[in-house]
Amino acid sequence: MPCATAAERVGVVLAGGRDSMADWNWRPGVSLLDQARRILQRAGFERIIVSGAAQHSGSLDDLHPGQGPLGGLATVLRRHPDLVGQTLVIVPTDMPALNPRALTRLAEIAELQGSGAVFDLGPLPLAVVNKPALAQIVLETLNETGSVQALVARMGLPVLASLPDDGLDNVGSLEELKEVRQRLDGTRSVTT
Secondary structure: OOOOOHHHEEEEEEOOOHHHHHHOEEEOOEEHHHHHHHHHHHOOOOEEEEEOOOOOOOOEOOOOOOOHHHHHHHHHHHHOHHHOOOEEEEEEOOOOOOOHHHHHHHHHHHHHHOOEEEEOOEEEEEEEEOOOOHHHHHHHHHHHOOOHHHHHHHHOOOEEOOOOOOOOOOOOOHHHHHHHHHHHHHHOOOOO
């Protein structure tokens, strides 16, 4: 299967979850939600959908509040049936150091496989080729386990070896956010 064009790829930001983490500042005047959008834009995504940040303009209200990333993905698939046939690259707001090149690589492998792909360090970011059955598979997995990892296993997605500069740091506290920001300030500025 040939690689999709940028117009056939859609970025999805999962912004629900922990106490307005999407509003934490990555840089002065740049929230983690803003940063996630910037990363996807730099990776070439023209269409970006945000799920779970109801207080932000253009964000989808979560149909499955409190059910984690899989609930956010289920919301996007339910509200956007027009996404069938497109490659979705799903990122959380708590990975502000993601390298746009890593997301492009993930999307390309997903398209070559015709199903999806994830990195070896965890189930997000995730790229999936949105086939007609995907919404039902996501909903069933949400109801059974609620786990993105279970979705990845159920779909048999290939796992890519991560590279040192992929930026797969997951921040769960303001201290971790500060550490990632300081480390990046000393190494690269691709996503800042």
